[in-house]
Amino acid sequence: SLKMASDSPESLMTLCTDYCLRNLEGTLCYLLDNETLRLHPDIFLPSEICDKLVNEYVELVKTDSIFEPHESFFTLFSDPRSTRLARIHLREHIVQDQDLEAIRKQDLIELYLTNCEKLTAKSLQTLVSFSHTLISLSLFGCCNIFYEEENPGGCEDDCLVNPTRQVLVKDFTFEGFSRLRILNLGRLIEGVNVETLLRPLASLAALDLSGIQLNDVGFLTQWKDTLVSLVLYNMDLSEEHIQVIAQLRKLRHLDISRDHLSSYYKFKLTRRVLNLFVENLVNLTSLDISGHTMLENCTIPSMEEKMGQTSIEPAKSSIAPFRGLKRPLQFLGLFETSLCRLTHIPAYKVSGDKNEEQVLNAIEAYTEHRPEITSRAINLLFDIARIERCSQLLRALQLVITALKCHKDDKNIQVTGSAALFYLTNSEYRMEQSVKLRRQVIQVVLNGMESYQEVTVQRNCCLTLCNFSIPEELEFQYRRVNELLLNILNQSRQDESIQRIAVHLCNALVCQVDNDHKEAVGKMGFVMTMLKLIQKKLADKTCDQVMEFSWSALWNITDETPDNCEMFLNYSGMKLFLECLKEFPEKQELHRNMLGLLGNVAEVKELRPQLMTSQFISVFSNLLESKADGIEVSYNACGVLSHIMFDGPEAWGICEPHREEVVKRMWAAIQSWDINSRRNINYRSFEPILRLLPQGISPVSQHWATWALYNLVSVYPDKYCPLLIKEGGIPLLKDMIKMASARQETKEMAR
Numbered sequence: 001s002l003k004m005a006s007d008s009p010e011s012l013m014t015l016c017t018d019y020c021l022r023n024l025e026g027t028l029c030y031l032l033d034n035e036t037l038r039l040h041p042d043i044f045l046p047s048e049i050c051d052k053l054v055n056e057y058v059e060l061v062k063t064d065s066i067f068e069p070h071e072s073f074f075t076l077f078s079d080p081r082s083t084r085l086a087r088i089h090l091r092e093h094i095v096q097d098q099d100l101e102a103i104r105k106q107d108l109i110e111l112y113l114t115n116c117e118k119l120t121a122k123s124l125q126t127l128v129s130f131s132h133t134l135i136s137l138s139l140f141g142c143c144n145i146f147y148e149e150e151n152p153g154g155c156e157d158d159c160l161v162n163p164t165r166q167v168l169v170k171d172f173t174f175e176g177f178s179r180l181r182i183l184n185l186g187r188l189i190e191g192v193n194v195e196t197l198l199r200p201l202a203s204l205a206a207l208d209l210s211g212i213q214l215n216d217v218g219f220l221t222q223w224k225d226t227l228v229s230l231v232l233y234n235m236d237l238s239e240e241h242i243q244v245i246a247q248l249r250k251l252r253h254l255d256i257s258r259d260h261l262s263s264y265y266k267f268k269l270t271r272r273v274l275n276l277f278v279e280n281l282v283n284l285t286s287l288d289i290s291g292h293t294m295l296e297n298c299t300i301p302s303m304e305e306k307m308g309q310t311s312i313e314p315a316k317s318s319i320a321p322f323r324g325l326k327r328p329l330q331f332l333g334l335f336e337t338s339l340c341r342l343t344h345i346p347a348y349k350v351s352g353d354k355n356e357e358q359v360l361n362a363i364e365a366y367t368e369h370r371p372e373i374t375s376r377a378i379n380l381l382f383d384i385a386r387i388e389r390c391s392q393l394l395r396a397l398q399l400v401i402t403a404l405k406c407h408k409d410d411k412n413i414q415v416t417g418s419a420a421l422f423y424l425t426n427s428e429y430r431m432e433q434s435v436k437l438r439r440q441v442i443q444v445v446l447n448g449m450e451s452y453q454e455v456t457v458q459r460n461c462c463l464t465l466c467n468f469s470i471p472e473e474l475e476f477q478y479r480r481v482n483e484l485l486l487n488i489l490n491q492s493r494q495d496e497s498i499q500r501i502a503v504h505l506c507n508a509l510v511c512q513v514d515n516d517h518k519e520a521v522g523k524m525g526f527v528m529t530m531l532k533l534i535q536k537k538l539a540d541k542t543c544d545q546v547m548e549f550s551w552s553a554l555w556n557i558t559d560e561t562p563d564n565c566e567m568f569l570n571y572s573g574m575k576l577f578l579e580c581l582k583e584f585p586e587k588q589e590l591h592r593n594m595l596g597l598l599g600n601v602a603e604v605k606e607l608r609p610q611l612m613t614s615q616f617i618s619v620f621s622n623l624l625e626s627k628a629d630g631i632e633v634s635y636n637a638c639g640v641l642s643h644i645m646f647d648g649p650e651a652w653g654i655c656e657p658h659r660e661e662v663v664k665r666m667w668a669a670i671q672s673w674d675i676n677s678r679r680n681i682n683y684r685s686f687e688p689i690l691r692l693l694p695q696g697i698s699p700v701s702q703h704w705a706t707w708a709l710y711n712l713v714s715v716y717p718d719k720y721c722p723l724l725i726k727e728g729g730i731p732l733l734k735d736m737i738k739m740a741s742a743r744q745e746t747k748e749m750a751r
Contacts, residue, residue, distance in 0.1 A: 013052065047084040050086075064443075090112065136183075141186060141187045147166040148169055177201060182205060210233040217241055251284060252283050259370070265293075269294055275321045278322065288332070312344070319346075332345060351366075378420050382416055401440050419456075422460055455498065466505065471517075499546055507552050527573075530550040537550075591633045598620075699743050699746065
């Protein structure tokens with residue numbers, strides 16, 4: 001089902017929501033006074049649509065760098081007569097006091113505020129507006145919501161000395177929240193009296209007090225008839241806590257897990273404590289004791305433990321206290337405990353570090369609120385993907401994508417997640433992945449590159465992009481990928497390995513794409529960036545992959561793109577060409593790439609006069625004799641000269657070398673090539689070659705063009721015969737055979 005789910009198109013609702021949010025002005029809204037968004041007066045939307053608009057908006061602001069947030073977005077939902085909200089999930093810095101204030105008239109049923117650090121005590125007052133309808137509320141990680149600003153007495157000078165102080169609000173309680181059943185206060189700021197805060201709530205069903213230290217939790221027993229879920233993650237436990245928990249007999253979900261790296265922790269789990277839970281909490285279906293140290297042996301003897309088929313039957317449990325369970329648990333959290341490695345664990349789902357299934361369960365369970373645990377679980381997944389083979393690939397990929405999106409600014413998750421993605425997208429898993437899923441991977445990779453200038457993340461992201469077919473699979477984010485890569489290459493201090501991968505990617509991105517793409521990338525500074533890299537390498541006297549790829553990228557980006565050719569000349573490209581030739585006389589790959597590029601420049605009539613200097617013409621003439629890379633360097637040098645010759649004797653504005661002498665050397669070079677040479681070149685169009693056929697001004701250019709076509713169609717007929725026909729080459733060749741000025745051997749070859 002996962003395979004199908006990842007492959008099916010987005011729902012129409014999702015597509016419309018996305019479209020409207022990206023085009024608010026053109027769809028739901030108009031701009032008042034050029035700045036404030038207003039809803040069109042004839043729009044009435046039910047909560048099913050409004051909730052999705054708000055929740056998707058938050059998601060887009062968080063995960064899509066191109067999406068622009070609107071200051072007045074939340075004011076669109078200020079009037080419940082036209083827009084209804086019921087269940088909304090807001091996160092991080094995206095939401096501020098005035099946003100919540102804007103929707104205070106709504107009858108919210110569910111409000112999740114996760115890590116909304118910009119919210120202050122003003123928002124506590126706004127919460128009161130929802131008190132009569134709210135059933136579920138999360139203030140997880142809203143660390144400033146109990147703080148208000150206090151302005152010390154009147155005098156302005158004093159205010160400068162003593163700016164606004166943050167004061168803890170002591171008198172707020174959940175008085176009047178009569179319908180509230182589900183409450184998450186995770187990571188609540190110290191100093192707030194939790195007992196007083198919660199006392200007015202008559203019938204709590206679920207309570208999360210993650211990361212809060214309470215010595216006395218006796219007050220929890222006031223909900224012993226209603227509480228079905230209790231989370232005390234990272235709370236320092238004691239015997240008193242255990243006794244209170246054992247009285248909450250309606251509990252179905254209990255989480256007393258901890259991050260074993262967080263702090264010194266006195267409490268140790270014993271067999272007796274687990275027995276107490278099993279005996280008293282008879283409705284328990286989910287228990288999390290991850291990160292705990294077991295004080296004594298809770299396991300059955302190892303001989304017995306290893307016997308028989310793996311079973312989830314409580315009677316066979318390897319963990320002795322759980323033999324008392326009436327039925328297997330739905331979930332058992334054992335991450336970073338020794339118990340997860342046992343054979344018989346009485347639960348359908350176990351989080352742990354023993355195998356892929358347990359690790360994926362851990363990532364799934366802890367991603368939302370426990371990035372510190374999740375990053376360690378993803379690290380384990382990374383090892384599994386690298387060393388073994390992932391059997392639940394789609395689930396693994398989707399979980400890592402979710403974690404990376406959810407914790408865009410968490411360095412540990414970005415490092416481990418981007419590394420795991422590299423192994424999860426490589427070729428052996430390729431077949432199992434849909435286009436949609438691979439696009440999601442690309443999106444989170446680009447997000448990572450954008451948010452993190454950190455070397456490891458940048459390297460992992462670049463390496464992961466290498467697992468995709470370029471440019472095809474990156475086409476949908478073409479501009480953005482190029483901008484990010486150029487950004488990496490323009491940094492003053494550079495990591496060698498990243499530089500190499502980034503240049504390789506840049507080269508692949510401009511290979512075999514449309515000219516408008518190349519022009520756009522040229523305008524982003526691509527040509528300049530490559531020339532700077534070449535300049536740096538020249539200064540270091542190194543000709544490595546970066547040097548070769550940079551010239552290759554310039555060759556690709558100038559192909560049939562005059563603007564980019566002109567940029568190459570304007571940024572002293574020819575000077576670098578001559579210097580590289582002189583510094584690296586033996587580097588064949590390099591010579592081929594440089595001459596391929598100059599071939600592109602020579603195809604542009606307006607730019608040819610700039611190549612017409614004694615120095616350049618001598619260099620090209622001497623390269624006609626080059627044996628570098630088979631015939632490639634000689635062939636490209638001859639191509640450059642063929643285009644120059646095509647401008648006629650009057651364009652030859654130099655005394656040395658003589659035009660006739662160069663022509664003679666060109667004939668000699670062409671005659672020395674093997675007509676059956678296999679080629680290191682790729683033509684998308686024959687147009688620049690074909691234009692040299694119908695002319696009598698330069699027979700040698702005509703001959704070079706005919707030789708090029710003859711070689712390509714005879715060595716690669718399947719690829720190039722159709723291209724020759726499609727571009728109208730046949731009639732041009734027939735006409736040339738009738739021309740008096742054409743050489744006999746040229747006509748033979750044409751025939």
